[in-house]
Amino acid sequence: MLSNIAAFTKIHLLGSLGINELFHPSDEKRYKRARGMLIAYLLLSALLVFMMTVVSTAMAERGMAESLPALAAVIASVLVFILNVFQSGSTIFNLKLFESEAALPVTPFEIVASRFSVLYIINLIISLMVTVPPLIVCGMNTGAAVSFVLLSVLGVLLIPMIPLTVASVIGALIYAVSARMKQRKAIGAVLGMVLMLAFFVIYFRFMFSDGTVPDKLAELLSQNYDLITGWYPPAELFSAGLLENAVSFAAFAGISVALFAAAVALVSWKYLPICQAMQTHDAKHNYVMQEQTAANPSKALFKRDLKRYFSSTPYIMNTMFGYILMAVFAVAMLLIGVESVNANFGGLPFIETASPFVLAILTAMSSTTCASISIEGKHWWITQTLPIPAKKIFASKLKVNFAVALPFYLISVIILTIATNPSPAEFAILALLPLAYIYFMSVLGLYCGIKRPFLDWESETDAVKRGSALAISILVGTISVVFLFILTMVVWAVFDVKFAVPAAVCVIVFAAGLIIHRRINRCRLSDIA
Amino acid sequence: MFSVPKEERTARMEKYAEMFEITESLGDTISTYSHGMKQKLAIISALIHKPKLLVLDEPFVGLDPKAAYTLKQIMREFCAEGGAAFFSTHVLDVAEKLCNKIAIIKQGELVVSGTTEELTHGASFESVFLEVISRAE
Numbered sequence: 159m160l161s162n163i164a165a166f167t168k169i170h171l172l173g174s175l176g177i178n179e180l181f182h183p184s185d186e187k188r189y190k191r192a193r194g195m196l197i198a199y200l201l202l203s204a205l206l207v208f209m210m211t212v213v214s215t216a217m218a219e220r221g222m223a224e225s226l227p228a229l230a231a232v233i234a235s236v237l238v239f240i241l242n243v244f245q246s247g248s249t250i251f252n253l254k255l256f257e258s259e260a261a262l263p264v265t266p267f268e269i270v271a272s273r274f275s276v277l278y279i280i281n282l283i284i285s286l287m288v289t290v291p292p293l294i295v296c297g298m299n300t301g302a303a304v305s306f307v308l309l310s311v312l313g314v315l316l317i318p319m320i321p322l323t324v325a326s327v328i329g330a331l332i333y334a335v336s337a338r339m340k341q342r343k344a345i346g347a348v349l350g351m352v353l354m355l356a357f358f359v360i361y362f363r364f365m366f367s368d369g370t371v372p373d374k375l376a377e378l379l380s381q382n383y384d385l386i387t388g389w390y391p392p393a394e395l396f397s398a399g400l401l402e403n404a405v406s407f408a409a410f411a412g413i414s415v416a417l418f419a420a421a422v423a424l425v426s427w428k429y430l431p432i433c434q435a436m437q438t439h440d441a442k443h444n445y446v447m448q449e450q451t452a453a454n455p456s457k458a459l460f461k462r463d464l465k466r467y468f469s470s471t472p473y474i475m476n477t478m479f480g481y482i483l484m485a486v487f488a489v490a491m492l493l494i495g496v497e498s499v500n501a502n503f504g505g506l507p508f509i510e511t512a513s514p515f516v517l518a519i520l521t522a523m524s525s526t527t528c529a530s531i532s533i534e535g536k537h538w539w540i541t542q543t544l545p546i547p548a549k550k551i552f553a554s555k556l557k558v559n560f561a562v563a564l565p566f567y568l569i570s571v572i573i574l575t576i577a578t579n580p581s582p583a584e585f586a587i588l589a590l591l592p593l594a595y596i597y598f599m600s601v602l603g604l605y606c607g608i609k610r611p612f613l614d615w616e617s618e619t620d621a622v623k624r625g626s627a628l629a630i631s632i633l634v635g636t637i638s639v640v641f642l643f644i645l646t647m648v649v650w651a652v653f654d655v656k657f658a659v660p661a662a663v664c665v666i667v668f669a670a671g672l673i674i675h676r677r678i679n680r681c682r683l684s685d686i687a
Numbered sequence: 688m689f690s691v692p693k694e695e696r697t698a699r700m701e702k703y704a705e706m707f708e709i710t711e712s713l714g715d716t717i718s719t720y721s722h723g724m725k726q727k728l729a730i731i732s733a734l735i736h737k738p739k740l741l742v743l744d745e746p747f748v749g750l751d752p753k754a755a756y757t758l759k760q761i762m763r764e765f766c767a768e769g770g771a772a773f774f775s776t777h778v779l780d781v782a783e784k785l786c787n788k789i790a791i792i793k794q795g796e797l798v799v800s801g802t803t804e805e806l807t808h809g810a811s812f813e814s815v816f817l818e819v820i821s822r823a824e
Contacts, residue, residue: 265824445714447701450693 162264166272171279180627182324191687194252194626206287214295223299223660228397232390234285235321240321241275243283246277248330248619252423256433266429275424277326281318289314309407319414320392323421330425355482363506373421379684455546459554466533467526473533480524480678484517488573496578510578514660515643517570517592526562526627531686532612532621542683549679552604559600567592587660594664603631608681703731708755722749739799741765743774747781759785760772783812791819798823
């Protein structure tokens with residue numbers, strides 16, 4: 159049994175992490191992509207480790223070295239939970255793998271155990287990056303005993319288990335509930351979105367619960383230590399186990415392993431019926447010929463692309479959430495009150511100045527166009543051979559992003575206008591800057607998608623998340639917003655000029671968008687492969 | 688569907704869907720279709736445009752006997768109205784009974800081509816095929 163689990167785990171890991179392509183490339187393009195992804199992951203990992211080290215050192219300097227293990231456990235757990243609550247379902251119930259594995263003489267338990275093992279190993283890597291720096295800083299500052307080191311080594315292996323289990327069970331439930339329904343993809347997306355929103359609502363409440371906005375993460379963590387660890391008792395057990403008594407550690411280890419094992423057993427129990435339900439399609443056979451409709455090519459393409467967007471759960475989840483957060487941010491500002499937030503900035507109109515940039519950065523993380531070509535995958539040839547100018551095909555993909563973004567943009571701007579009561583100049587910036595970014599990110603995402611399409615994907619999640627087009631456009635978008643925001647603040651502080659930079663930003667971003675748009679319109683469909 | 692007015696489209700859809708007996712399934716998603724139904728749908732999609740030339744790769748694979756017969760009828764009508772159907776098949780009987788011109792390909796190379804009468808000279812196409820192939824080896 160264990161050998162089967164190990165074999166499945168190995169095969170899945172080699173395939174899903176791009177390791178196969180790295181060591182046994184089928185072609186140069188795939189190899190370059192795998193290598194690029196590896197470099198991106200390594201850079202992100204280095205950044206995460208660096209950030210955790212800096213924050214841990216800052217906390218140790220504040221005399222909170224002993225709090226680090228619990229905080230590390232909480233941060234790692236939150237990260238693992240967020241990263242898995244939507245993705246775990248598709249990994250556990252990977253139907254393509256299920257078809258090939260179910261034909262083998264193996265039990266559902268072995269399949270499920272291997273899927274959970276894959277998730278565990280991937281999340282362990284992430285968890286190690288978050289937990290090891292704080293534990294080392296803690297050990298160095300508290301004169302750690304040998305038992306601390308030994309239990310730390312064991313503990314970091316256990317930390318991802320509880321959040322991964324909870325996220326996987328929720329992810330599996332989302333799949334199970336939606337599996338029997340015809341619109342299961344849309345339902346899956348809605349359920350996932352509701353969960354994510356609930357998390358952010360709680361997060362916002364926590365951030366502003368005492369009316370302050372801490373300017374440093376270390377200060378935030380120090381001030382809210384009890385609140386943070388109070389939410390997650392296993393972190394306290396882990397910390398007490400390392401620093402005080404082994405019984406707490408044993409309890410932490412016991413709970414982690416027992417929950418993980420119980421989740422594997424629970425999912426194994428209903429695995430086959432869920433997979434079968436997901437594969438069973440309901441055909442009604444009751445169609446009666448109706449009058450056909452006709453539309454011009456632009457409208458027909460737009461309808462087709464919009465349908466494609468709403469038929470893909472990972473596509474929706476990964477691209478709409480930033481837009482939803484725009485509305486959440488606006489509502490949060492309305493409920494909390496702009497004055498109470500501004501009070502932390504010497505009463506200056508900080509939120510009025512920052513809001514357009516907050517909306518812009520959320521826009522920069524959300525464009526649907528990065529993946530709009532990649533998502534067509536093996537069917538791209540159909541679009542390529544349509545007797546329609548490329549310009550119209552590109553325009554329909556841009557329109558989908560506008561259709562998704564504009565309702566949230568309008569809601570956010572209206573609510574923020576009510577919340578901040580802006581001057582005419584502030585309102586103009588609030589309305590125009592995010593709009594310019596929506597346009598800029600739409601064309602930038604599409605351009606990156608044209609230049610770096612990822613068409614030979616295995617799952618839609620890969621198409622949406624793994625393409626280098628996404629990484630490039632998000633990086634360019636977010637860095638530009640952060641840079642321009644800092645520039646605005648500096649000019650405001652030094653020269654007491656508040657609107658010149660944001661106004662210039664609107665013009666520059668829009669002009670940059672126009673330039674990229676013109677480049678897009680010169681691209682040929684036959685070159686995209 | 689491009690450049691097919693909706694009235695003509697509706698009429699052709701009705702005609703061919705009835706002929707292939709899949710009208711009631713047209714409202715279902717294609718992922719629920721069997722291989723044969725997908726094949727029928729692809730053929731109908733091609734015919735709706737009323738093309739001059741049909742290029743088909745193994746059009747009879749997956750079709751039930753009645754649908755295969757219907758397709759043969761449609762192809763005959765299509766050619767009688769001036770169209771040309773160019774298709775590949777491994778079913779020699781279909782080629783012999785349906786085609787007025789036949790080409791035999793072996794490993795990507797054209798071995799022989801001509802009208803059906805020129806190739807068979809009254810013999811069965813199967814025996815001609817086996818002889819041509821063995822000579823080409």
